[in-house]
Amino acid sequence: MNRPIPGTVQVAVRHILSDKVTGGIIRPKTRTVTWQDSLYRVRRPKSGREIVELTCPVCDASLLAEVSTEARTRRTATLCLVLAAVCAVVLVAALGYAFHEGGRTLPEGQSLPVLFSVSVIAVFVMFVAGPMFYVVGRGYNGVSLLATWRERRLHQVRPVRGG
Ligand SMILES: [Zn+2]
Missing domain, CATH: 1.10.287 (Helix Hairpins)
Incomplete structure (x- = not known):
């Protein structure tokens, strides 16, 4: 299923459902993050960089991501x-x-x-x-989310192994 297809790259659009930090004074601090990943296959540009639009299926938000060529990646x-x-x-x-x-x-x-x-x-x-x-270096797939720091707390674009 995660077979690499030349000229494309698979990414996961991660919608952060909750990010909670509990404890800290008496109990040790624990951070609980829950999210939902949705897989997308993005076509790489022939040259340079290209902006692609991804839609988060959880909240319908439109996200912009920058995709680099395979060589540049x-x-x-x-x-x-x-x-x-x-x-x-x-x-x-x-x-x-x-x-x-x-x-x-x-x-x-x-x-x-x-x-x-x-x-x-x-x-x-x-x-x-x-x-x-x-x-x-290990995880870089040439796809980066174009978002402000505030937006990154809600959405992330993660590399997919073998994608
Ligand atoms: Zn979302």
């Missing part, structure tokens, strides 16, 4: 995975340097070099950016 996904790999390398290098510098006993009155602070910041940034690039 593959390039973007590869770029994200390369950036994820770069982040991993920088993370290891910065971590190694931070441990090396931080573990030294400094002579009286001498402070750690500026590069030490830079490496600590780099560790944190790469720790967040690396997995993010990886997730985006």
